[in-house]
Amino acid sequence: MIKIAPSTNPEKEEDLVQYVKLLEESGADYMHCDVMDGSFVPAKCLSSEKLFEVSQNSTIALDVHLMVSNPLQIWEEYYKSKPTILTVHYESFESKNNLFYMLSQIKNKGILAGISFKPDTKIEEIEPFLPLCDLVLVMSVEPGKSGQKFIENSLVKIAELNGIRLQNKYNFLIEVDGGVDHTNVQKIYQAGADIVVMGSAVYKAENKKVFINKIKHLVTNSK
Numbered sequence: 001m002i003k004i005a006p007s008t009n010p011e012k013e014e015d016l017v018q019y020v021k022l023l024e025e026s027g028a029d030y031m032h033c034d035v036m037d038g039s040f041v042p043a044k045c046l047s048s049e050k051l052f053e054v055s056q057n058s059t060i061a062l063d064v065h066l067m068v069s070n071p072l073q074i075w076e077e078y079y080k081s082k083p084t085i086l087t088v089h090y091e092s093f094e095s096k097n098n099l100f101y102m103l104s105q106i107k108n109k110g111i112l113a114g115i116s117f118k119p120d121t122k123i124e125e126i127e128p129f130l131p132l133c134d135l136v137l138v139m140s141v142e143p144g145k146s147g148q149k150f151i152e153n154s155l156v157k158i159a160e161l162n163g164i165r166l167q168n169k170y171n172f173l174i175e176v177d178g179g180v181d182h183t184n185v186q187k188i189y190q191a192g193a194d195i196v197v198m199g200s201a202v203y204k205a206e207n208k209k210v211f212i213n214k215i216k217h218l219v220t221n222s223k
């Protein structure tokens with residue numbers, strides 16, 4: 001069964017605590033928490049203090065996506081919120097040794113360690129890190145904002161990653177982020193995704209619970 005992770009990005013920060021509570025009650029599996037620093041991507045959002053406040057007011061599993069230039073320097077501030085998943089970007093690291101170190105630090109804390117990569121990054125570039133990863137977050141839009149169109153070629157990447165996973169008996173999860181909605185979720189699942197992020201699709205849905213159930217049914221009936 002596919003897992004659904006609505007994202008924090010479309011909601012205003014002052015309303016985030018309420019929004020996360022609503023999604024928890026509506027049956028979302030994770031809350032995908034988009035952290036932007038105004039450097040790795042132009043926008044800036046979700047301070048560690050705000051995430052901590054969210055974590056204190058909800059029991060939903062937090063899936064933190066760090067779109068920042070210096071994950072090694074800031075990740076511990078976000079660790080305070082006890083995320084279930086913490087994902088860093090391949091492109092944030094000039095030193096690949098630092099990326100290995102970062103992933104092992106996350107794992108040492110008992111958190112699922114995720115790696116994400118932008119649409120133009122090739123899978124060969126992230127392959128050396130896969131044995132260490134608990135999750136791979138495929139960006140199906142350019143990171144930076146909600147509401148963009150799903151890049152179709154991402155389906156090929158998901159299938160390729162799924163193939164690598166099967167061939168090497170790796171057990172990382174595949175999560176897909178950007179432009180996911182009711183029109184493409186079946187294809188994304190069939191290509192090998194385990195978790196889908198849904199920002200604007202969930203935000204726009206009038207009844208979140210009905211929408212989440214509808215997506216789960218669509219996917220269940222597609223395999």
Ligand code: DX5
Nearest residue numbers: 009143144146147179199200
């Ligand atoms: C984009 C963010 C996404 C975003 C997804 O950079 O990483 O998590 O919130 O929103 P939608 O589903 O609207 O593309």
Ligand code: ZN
Nearest residue numbers: 007034065177
């Ligand atoms: Zn994200």
